[in-house]
Amino acid sequence: MTELTNPVMPGLAPGLDGFFSPRSIAVVGASENSYWGRNVFRNLTATGFAGRVVPVNPKRETVFGLPCIRTLRDLTEPVDLVYIAAPTDAVPGVLEDAASVGIRHAVIIAAGFGEAGDHERQSELTKFAAAHGITVLGPNCPGFVNVSDGVSAYGQDIPAGTKAGPVAVVLQSGALATVMFKFARAHGIGLSKLICMGNEAVTDTSDVVEYLIADKDTRVIALFVEQFRDGARFLDLARRALLAGKAIVVLKAGRTEAGQRSALAHTGAVAGDEAVANAALKQAGVARVRSIEELIITAGLFASGVQLKGRRMAAVTASGGACDIIADRASDEGIDMPEFSPETQQALRDYLPGFATVQNPLDTAAVDTARKTGTAAVPMDVVAEIVSRDPGIDFVFYLGFNVVPQFEPEPTEAKKQTARMAHVRDMMDSAPVPVCPVSLSCLEVGPFARTLFETNGIFILGGIDLGLTAIGHAIRWNTARDAARAVGTFAAPQTGPYLTEGRDGPWSEHAGRAVLEASGVPLVPAVLVHSSDEAVAAAEQLGYPVVLKICAAEIAHKSDIGGVALNLATPEAVRSAYESVAQAGRTAACTSVEGVLVSPMRPRGVELYAGITVDPTFGPTLATGLGGIWIETFKDVGLRVLPCTTSDVEDMLRSLRASPLLDGARGGPRVDIPAAARAIHAVAQAALSLGPDLRALEVNPLWCLDDKVEALDALVITGR
Amino acid sequence: MTELTNPVMPGLAPGLDGFFSPRSIAVVGASENSYWGRNVFRNLTATGFAGRVVPVNPKRETVFGLPCIRTLRDLTEPVDLVYIAAPTDAVPGVLEDAASVGIRHAVIIAAGFGEAGDHERQSELTKFAAAHGITVLGPNCPGFVNVSDGVSAYGQDIPAGTKAGPVAVVLQSGALATVMFKFARAHGIGLSKLICMGNEAVTDTSDVVEYLIADKDTRVIALFVEQFRDGARFLDLARRALLAGKAIVVLKAGRTEAGQRSALAHTGAVAGDEAVANAALKQAGVARVRSIEELIITAGLFASGVQLKGRRMAAVTASGGACDIIADRASDEGIDMPEFSPETQQALRDYLPGFATVQNPLDTAAVDTARKTGTAAVPMDVVAEIVSRDPGIDFVFYLGFNVVPQFEPEPTEAKKQTARMAHVRDMMDSAPVPVCPVSLSCLEVGPFARTLFETNGIFILGGIDLGLTAIGHAIRWNTARDAARAVGTFAAPQTGPYLTEGRDGPWSEHAGRAVLEASGVPLVPAVLVHSSDEAVAAAEQLGYPVVLKICAAEIAHKSDIGGVALNLATPEAVRSAYESVAQAGRTAACTSVEGVLVSPMRPRGVELYAGITVDPTFGPTLATGLGGIWIETFKDVGLRVLPCTTSDVEDMLRSLRASPLLDGARGGPRVDIPAAARAIHAVAQAALSLGPDLRALEVNPLWCLDDKVEALDALVITGR
Incomplete structure (x- = not known):
């Protein structure tokens, strides 16, 4: 039997090669009058699938005019993928049929597995798939749409107007797929693939992320995640994506149940799984969002390819009120709005009426909108161009499109706007810094305006609030990418031997000190x-x-x-x-x-805390902060999933709410932060030197006085 | 000359009686081909104005078919309002004409007054208006639309589909008006009035708010504010609105310049104008929002009339993923999602398939959507009805409308949905607690669905994120209203004599102690x-x-x-x-x-800070917190514009980040919080007893040890 799947491309998630671009699909449970069985055909047509489709249904002769076979065993030619729309109980039989005819890829819709508490049924499915080399999406999964290649194996509605583009959407929820499609469409954001994960009995989110990092059609990965099955692997992938310049945006919902923690070590208590997840995603350069709208708009900004390399923003608007809102929200996001250079100010004064206030953010309401510009540009475009040439700014927030009508304007106006938009495109291309067009609210852009924007490859940010939120993510992502590139890849984790000496449970302080000393921790x-x-x-x-x-x-x-x-x-x-x-x-x-x-006995100094526990999702995690009330009462703690750099530890210390106390606020003792960071980094290395048996390692206090740093007490716990 | 304006209604802002419902309007600068002169006519027609319109233009015989007069002095009958679309320099002459023919109400479009730095020109306008009893909106103001009464005196576009309803929008920005109209329309929110304030040379935002509190067509006041001209008056009005059950929602943008502060008192330094504004709005029950979208959606929720009397929410969705997002955002807003009662759980188990998980938030994806309900309801509606009868919840977050199509469905489906929506209305009416319908994202509701919702008087919250944000505001507003009703109105402020004894500048501690003692502050x-x-x-x-x-x-x-x-x-x-x-x-x-x-000398205790300074906008403001690092380094301070109650002070203390330290965290001394609050309240009363000469009054420290509370030091500053 001929193998029809695509050849394995090295570096891709092997089981997913070709999974999303089958050239032939069998649909088990094909039917003209069942929801899933009907939709999958409609979607194949809608996405323009050009390959072979084989309906499978023992009760039919044809489905939608195609000749139907009774079971997969009746296939005369192999198919690349089987879409299984059969009832739960029938799934194992169908998979056996698939295996017998060499099918390697399957999507399973049926629910009633792990999500319904039937873990045994799911585990059998996993085992069968592994034994027969079948890659499965699901069960409890409506499937996927490969928009780039015009392929779908998907049983829910695909809203009209869905367009191809660089955003891959991956969802641990089938029910959220439709709103993602709709919101992307409303804001002119193109998708490469939308993939629903279902129960992840075989293929999990990390597998798909790994595939998408290598996918040429995908530039941005937008995830809705309830749970990372292997956090450490996801973080590793996220770091690879960051280094490769592909952004990951995550709507991570649901607080995970706190795992089992050692009662002796209180890092777990102060951190919490949610705080660890936050820290982990942040350090991997993942943009964590909190709403569906923010997920899609942020992904859209990344997809536009804009590179926001600094936080100095110029804002150009036609509304003083908008200027104020922008100033406030920019400040929330840590975005600066510096004064324009003297040259820019002069150029603006030359162009704007005498009574206009030349400042950043700039209100251009005073400019005569009917003024001739000599090109298709409107006067605001001229202003935006002037500020884009200011050497002291990194990008322009251009709120210049509130006049674009929702509906088709009359022909003269339409022609004018068409010419203007082409001019805006040219202006953006020739500007020395990125110009980000923004609309006044997150309302859907109307059909005429959308076509104009799309024709010119312009992404317009949906509203001041979501727009600045997305820009904040993009700036932080750029910073994280630069930092990751500076560090490069971390050394491969130690593979043993580990310094556990066969111990199990808490160690004596004397024994613990030896581990710390071996990693270079300064000890009293x-x-x-x-x-x-x-x-x-x-x-x-x-x-x-x-x-x-x-x-x-x-x-x-x-x-x-x-x-x-x-x-x-x-x-x-x-x-x-x-x-x-x-x-x-x-x-x-x-x-x-x-x-x-x-x-x-050491004199009074600043007492720091440095502890490592093992997060059930992300693995060994460093917590540091001032001890005492700061950690116990105020949960003022810096967190970092290991490994990390000394410079990361410095950031953790400087980001503490209590950080002024490290600088000797109110005449108290001072801390040599680089020295403390080196010591804490060594503590983290000591924890890693214990390998997989590490349960907790804690230095409390780490005594600091000026340039002196010493661990005064140590607790090590290992377990098997 | 006959006075045609409406009779003065007692209790209304006198100058605004009838301002927004003129029965005759003169348009100075009327023209068929100027932007403003043209738009005002188009808008009068669009809003269905039935009264008399008189174009005024010396260069025309007619405008839009109406006979034109040369100047207002040529009026043969008086008019209620003049809309002045004349150039800046012509405005004084037009106002003189208006005064001479007894016109009392004017809208002035022209810019070039205070906003352009010409304060003298504006001040002359103010004086002229005052001298002649003319109420002016503007200058630099496009005017207003009275949607309820079908009257406009407005020169910008009014988007098609604007509908009447209970939300009044008041903007210190003309340029934001269009987006407000559009966003309200997109979410089916009806407006009573939209009023642009311009430069507020005569009428300010507080005047308009006072008018709207009494306006029978207005239930919610949505404000975009750059600056409160008289913060104390606004707060008083806000409190009146709260007691009257009218919600005020404010998008307050722009950080005000820090006013002149006494270098001797550091309350101003720790608080900041923005923090004072936050505290002031919060204590007056004003919902402060941060985006245009949040302003309108929150106003829409208040406009729907829903009363959210508690924070115990039941959520019903068709998506597990949505459940997770809801749980996270509800937690952000301090909303509880208790387990359902045993009876509700049983009723749900009886209705849902066996494998469905019965919990709150509830995912109904498992329910058979084709299941017969015996009514027009879909099965989810039945589920929503069941949970609405749970005695342990205060309201239902009902994400049950993701299937409503954006566009007109085919007739059978349309009929089904029409019947269903009527059923939902009945279900909402008969439910013992409010049921809040929500859509999955903030996208515009399509025309068919919008008509369905509107016909049935159903407001659908735009998205999980904005929806829960709005619900958070509504719950806090209800709490604030209950608290305000419990307190009633504050005693009228003291009108003297004040205890200043003619002092100017800082007082000696001995003299300051006497003021504190007179107000009952416990002193060492x-x-x-x-x-x-x-x-x-x-x-x-x-x-x-x-x-x-x-x-x-x-x-x-x-x-x-x-x-x-x-x-x-x-x-x-x-x-x-x-x-x-x-x-x-x-x-x-x-x-x-x-x-x-x-x-x-007192032994070690907890040292509190209590200081009052005079905010330039809101007046005397109390700041309290732990002294030392907490105020100086961490800005951990509670703020309240005076007057306030002892119970407010208790809230301030308990809301401090450092509040665990008041309860003796880590074995430290404890504070008797009610006793400390009484003492701090007395300090605030002492400050008020100094009347308008108060500059600052500070007790630092207020020493607390168990039930003992004493002011150990006092600083009083007065000035004239």
Whole structure:
């Protein structure tokens, strides 16, 4: 039997090669009067599918005029993909038929699998597909539309007017597909593919993202995600997409249930799965949005190919009111609106009436709209062009299209507007910085205007609010991409041997210190002693005052049981403290007491926290911040999924709400932030050196005073 | 000459009675080929104006077929309103003509007044209008449309399909009018009036708001505001609107320039004008929005008359993905989604297929959409009805209309949908709680669907994101209204005599304490002494340890000059401290030294800050929070424009980010919040007792320890 699927392209998700561009499709359950069975044919026609379609239905002779076969086993030629619109119970039989005739690609509509609680049924499907090399989309999945290639295997409505373009939409929800199509169409945004994931029994969102990163028709990946099945893999893909210049925009909904956390380590408690997801997506340069509208408009901006390389914006409008709204929203997004250069100001004064205020944002309401420009441009276009040449700005927010009518204007006006739009296109092309056209609200652009924009390849941002939100994402994405390119790829994760030494559960502080030391974490000196004489000798060597702490794997909260003695200034105090601390260890009935640690007592400084726990979705995650009330009460914590750079850690510290305290606010001690960041980065490396057995690693406090940084206490937990 | 304007209705803004419903209009500058002169006629026709229209133009015989007069002085009968489309320089002459023939109402389009920097020209206009009793809208103003009464005096486009309804739109921007019309139309929202304010030379936004509060056709007031000219008056009106049950929704844009602030008081620095505006609007129950889209959709929800009396929401959707988005956004808005009652759960299980998950938000995708309901309802409607009867919810978010087509469906389907919508209306009417229909995105509702919704008086919220934002506003508004009704009206502000005693500038602490004491602020005891013997005697009487402070009006920062001595435990210490503190006063070369204050030293407690400054827009404003880093570094401060209640102060304290510290977080001292709130409220009363001369009054710190609350230091500044 001939293999008709496309040849495997190296670097693509192997199971998906050709999946979305089959040249022949069998439809099992084809019918003229069932919802799915009917729609799939209508959609194939609507998308202009030119390949072979084979209806499969034992009860029919023909469907929509095509000769029908009884089962897939009756195929006389193989097909590239089977669209299974059969009932739940019939699915396994159909898959067996498919396997027997060498079909490698299947879409399964039927529900009643994992989503309905029947995990066994779903698991059998997964196993069967794996055993027979069948790539499946679904089950519980309406399918996909490949708009670029004019192919669909899709059972829901495809709204009229859907056009091809560079945005791939991937949805962990079939019911949201229609609104995505409609909103994209309303804003003139073209799609490469729309793919519904269903239950992801075989193919998951990351597989599809990997495929789309390599897909030549896709420049932007817009995702609706309820759950990342393998967060670490997704982050790795997101980083690859970032380096490749393909933007990922995510509407991530639904708070995941908090996973199992070690009760001994409180990073999980302060972070929360949602905060980790936020941090993870941000560091991977993924634009996280919060609404359907924002998802599509943001994807549309990325799709337009505009590169926003800085945050200095010039705004040109015909409304003082709009200027104010823009100024406020720009400020929310961290966008600057610098004064124009003297040359630009002069050029504007020369062009605008004398009473107009020359400032940024610029209200051009004063300009005579009937003024001759000598070209097809309207006077506002001339103004936009002037400001686009200002050397101090990075892009122009051009709210110059509020006059474009919703409906067909009369012929003279239509001709004028057509010529103007071509001029705007030229102006945008020749401008030294990007010019972003914007409309006053997120209302649908009317058919005439849409055609004008599309003919000229102009994407108009839908409204001031969504427009500036999208621009904020685009600027942050550019920054993240530059940062990622500067770092390049991270070294491959260590593959062992790991420093776990077979331990399971909490480690003693002494053992934990060794792991930290191996990664270069600066530690307060500590001597493990076993008698009061040894304790005094250690104190003499380290210098008074000292601290004594019981050292035992099982005792995590040492001070709760009287296992810590602080600020011991004399041999007598050390001797007496040794006895009480050692006694506390014995009272805790602890079999694992290794001795007592003697360390110098440090003066008051700033106490930082650095902890790593393992997020169930994204893996080892670093949390850092000021200890005490800041983490416990105010959840003021920086989060980063590992690996990360020292510079990332500096950013985390500087982004804390409490960061003024690191700079010695109110005359308090100061922190050498680069030195602290190096130490915290080393703590993170120590956590990674424990490999997959890592459960938690915590330095609390990390003591900082001017240029001195030392871990004063350490907790390591591993598990198998 | 007969007075043709409407009779004055008591309680309305007098100058605006009848302004928006003239029965005869003269148009100065009427013309068939100028933009304004032409549009005003077209709009009068479009709005169906049935009254008399008189074109005024010395160069024409007729305009649009109507006989033209040369000037207003040629009027043979008086008119109610003159629409002045004359050039800037001609305006004064036209107004003189108007005055001479007894015209009381004028709209002035011409720009070139205050907005162009010609304040003198504008001021002359204001004076002339006042002298002749002419109410003016503008200048620099395209006018108004009274949609309810079919009257316009308006020179910009009125988009086709604008419909009458209860939303009044008031704009300090003419250029934003068209988008407001269009967005309202697109979402089926009816307008009572759209009023552009122009430069507000005579009539300002507050005048119009006052008028609209009394306007029978207006239920909701939607404002775009750049600046409140008299914030205190606006707040008073907003409170009246709230008590009257009329919602005000404000898009307030543009950060005002910081006014002149006393360098001695840092309340202004921590608060900022924008933060004060936020606090002021919030406490007056005004819904503050941040976009054009949010303004109109929120106004539309209020206009629908729905009363959201609680925050317990049930959501019914046909999409699991939508459920997740709803859950996240509801959480942002502080909306709860409780589990359904056992009875509701049982009723849902009886109706839904066995594998459906019965939870809130509810995904009804599993229900058989073809299932017979016995009525015109679709199965989802039945589900929505079931959850609406749950006793534990306050309203239903009903995302049940994604299937309504954008365009005219075929007749059978149209009939079905028509019948269904009537059923939905009945279901909403009979439901024990409000049911809020929502569409999946903010896209325009198509003509067929819009007619269906409008025929049945159903407002459909535009999208999950804007919909939940609007619902959040509506819930907060209801809460604010209940709170305002509970308080009733505040006592009229004191009209003097005020406790300023003729002082100007900073007061001595001793003098300031007297003002605080008169308002019942608890104060640490203090004795003013003039010798070391008196100091020791005071210390003996008060009990050791004590604090000594120099007392002089001119020395605000006493500790900076060595004017404070703390923790004095013995007579000798007091004696020696007296000398050094008194010396510091002499060195400061201060003529106003009143002596030295002796007070008991208080142990460590929580130190609060309570300060009042005078906001240039909203007047005396209370700021409170924890002192130290919290105010200085983290701007963690509660703000309230005065007057306020003790319960408001409690809310301010509990809303601080640092509020856990008030409850003794991490074993620290606790604050008796009601007692602290009473003391802070008394501080605010003390500030008001200074009347219009108040510049700043600050208690820092207000010391709190368990149930003890005392002002430890006080600063009062007055000015004339």
